[in-house]
Amino acid sequence: MKKYYVVDEKRKLILTPYEKFIRSVKRCLNTDLISGLAFIINETLKRGNSATIKYPMEKIKLDNRYRAVHRLQRFIESENERCIGCGLCEKICISNCIRMETKLGDDGRKLVSNYSINLGRCIYCGFCAEVCPELAIVHGVEYENAAEQRSYFAHKKDILTPIDNLINQVEFEGAGSLRADADDFVKVTPNYYDVMKARESEASISNSSDTKEDKTNKEAKDV
């Protein structure tokens, strides 16, 4: 299908009354007007072709990058909360709407005992999600935040994924999330030393007793 037309800059200007008359007759006799009308009638009468969303029965599906009310995520594997209480979101928040309470947990780790966002102050800039090193605080899809009062708090229990609903937790793909090829940028940590040593010793063992039987066994194991 032809999408673009080249503008004819050297087109002759129609200036005389006779030329104008001829042009309008040509246009009237053309079927463009009728086909346009037919298209409109057709579109109007088509079923399920409304651009209007019948809110609140219907809701729009938001893009991943949309910054709606926050969510606190959990780890799917361990069910633990992802938030480590580092306080970076609290620090970076330009409207000063995030607060957290932390203390020493029974397990000797930092425990986030409560967390709150004042949604009345929040400007949904998304810095908190962006700065979070653990991807613990992210933006959700809940965008209906009309409230009866100006200050309107979401506490930890409101925004943390409930354990029984963990299966439906969606990984956030908006601002602050890892890029798809993030794995390629991971460098070997000093702890990799142990792995290397282990491999070396393994290699030396396999070199010293390099019988065919061993090799086949090993290959079988690897498979």
Added chain:
Amino acid sequence: MKININGKECLANDGDYVLQVARANDIFIPAICYLNDCSPTLACRMCMVEIDGKRSYACNTKVKDGMQVLSNTKELWDERNAIMQTYCINHPLQCGVCDKSGECELQNFTHKAQVDTQNHWIKEIDRRHQDWGALQYDPSLCIVCERCITVCKDKIGDSELKTIARGGDAPDKDFKDTMSKDAYAVWTKFQKSLIAPQNGTTLDCQECAECVSVCPTGAIINKNFQYRSNAWELTRIPASNPHSSDCELMYYDVKQRSIKDNTKMVYRVSNDFHFTTLNKAARFAYDIASDCKGKDEVEFNRLVSLFKDNKIKNVKFNSYITNEEAYILELLRQKYGFNLVNNEALCFQDFLKTFCAHSGSFYNASSDDVKKSDFIVIAGSFLRHDNPTLSYKVNNAIVMNKGAGLYFHPIKDTKFSKIAKNFVSVNCDYGKEAQVLEFILQYFAKDLPQNLAYIKDAFYEEQIEVEVKSKDAEGNEIKEKKQETIKKSSLAKELGFDEDKLKDLLLKKANFTLIIGNDYFYHENAKYLAYLLANIQKLTDFKVMLIPPRTNTLGVSLLCKLSKASDGFTLGYNERGDFSFSNDEHNNLASSNLLEQEGTFVNYDKRLVPTNAALKFKGYYLNDLANALGLDALYTIEYTEQLPKDKGFLNIAFDDLTNHYDNAGNNHRGYLIDTCEFVKNLKQDNQIPQNIKSTCECKKDDIVILANPIGNLSKYTNKSSFFNECASLYASKDYLAKHNLKENSMVKIYDDKDEIIIKVVLDKNIENGAYLPTFDDKINPYKFFKTRRYYALNIKEISYE
């Protein structure tokens, strides 16, 4: 002398280190391990500089005239980058939860040295957390800069920390070729050592937590602060230590209590560790704010009418108040003519006045002089318990200046006598306070006045055998033994002290300081002691320092006309009275605590220092009462400007007072009191006091002194959750043995009138003696002691049979 650092001409004194000069001139040279006033350890090597083309370390290189120092070249920063890399090897990336995050020097220097890669690796080792009582040690965060060890040894005097073997692998030899020499050395050392308490498992120290303060990373951390707040969330409010008369600069770190409760709360106390050291009380006793709900108008009006009807005969108060409050009390006294009762301050005031009258000047030493001196005599103070901060300064002086000293006290503080060989503890008996001063006069004074001439004659003769070497006619050496009579001081003999030792101690000493404590102020012979002391200040090289017993005893003594209580209605301000306007639990009307008030103190350096309110107080301030009684000031701090000039105060408004130290360590806290003005306006009483023979002729074994355990200095510190102890009798091992007592058993201590039943607890760090604390409001030791410091008490174990 002048040296040139990075193109800037800097003035320096002989003996300064390059790093000190750089800091004093606002030139940044990175250093992790170096602490002001401590010996350089050279552990981190970050302070490397180029001096006249040669590499050396700024922290331990002394200045020479015309030195050319470069600290910012690319090569130096490359080396520093390599060093910082080695610190980051296996350092856990838990900055997210680390309490030091945001104020971590490792973080800062890693950024500063632009470390962005890690080229080295080594095997991980066991890094389990260690429980050190109030503190926690995390070996994985520790970079073994040894600051904690240095500060504990050079400043605090506990020497409770040491390095032990870490048990890590040595770095691979291959790295030797690829990395710089310094970085490799730092890494090797780092792999070898770890910090540990002296006795292996837990700390046995006074828990000042200065090691936490100096720790550049989060390796040593206070358990009561751990994981409660990030550094950047806290608001720093500058203040002065409200618990003891050092009034050191400290900061209340304040934040909202919780999400739901917006009221402020103090999370911790921090300090400028390069310039100040805090004692345990300042560090931990911060959760003592009153839980006053609001203004109790009924009681307030009753109090006002008590004044207006002239019913109040006495106002009893203590010295834990600001100058402004003391001045308000004095103004009210002038208006209503009641007695201002504060026995401790009265004793101190009398002592001070007698001292000033006879010496013609105020006591002339400050804690800075103590720090600079190399010969220190302490008398009449159980120093580590009475004023821990001053004991740090004494320790600092003796360690850093290779100083010597004498410590006269009946109870031996074993930790103190471990500071140095040249710091000799003299266990003089009770009641021999005058002899101590007389001996100092005898030994050090040039000319004694007529009426002290008897001190000059206090000698006895002793026969000793002396070996005399001589040569006979043939030139051979012969040794002969001869009897010789020498004169020896009978005063020294009375004190049980060998004066010959003093000669060795005094070798090459130039700066002398004499520190005098509570025992002397509360002594029945205080006037005579003050007179002797005045003579010491006048006639010897000693600078004299008095330790005001409580936070603002000096301020109160300067400002208030104190007297003894008379019969009649007593208002207790922060004390118990017929009507208590107090911050205790049992009060009629709540008053504010010191951390809820703005105001000023006069510290032992005779300096007026400001303190700010950390928390809001909802009840009535003393100022509100003053306003209701006809004085007029919107805020208490309006009185700061009005403090009387004839007592030595300068008329400077509170808001114009500064409260900080500069990079060179110069003190910019408030202002020095004009002591000459105070002495000039003193009513001179030049009568020479009589030497009263002590009436305390009791058995030495039974003596108990009035003292608190280290850090728990008063009822205010004991209010905090960190202390919150019940009073016990703290006794030495030999005291328990002498009286056949078991540790932790209940005992009855009594004289012919009163008795107290109390638990007896062993204090490992003292010898021959016991002390009874004052911090517990429920047990009143003053019924025995009155205003004395020591008293003979009978003791008996209670058996439940």
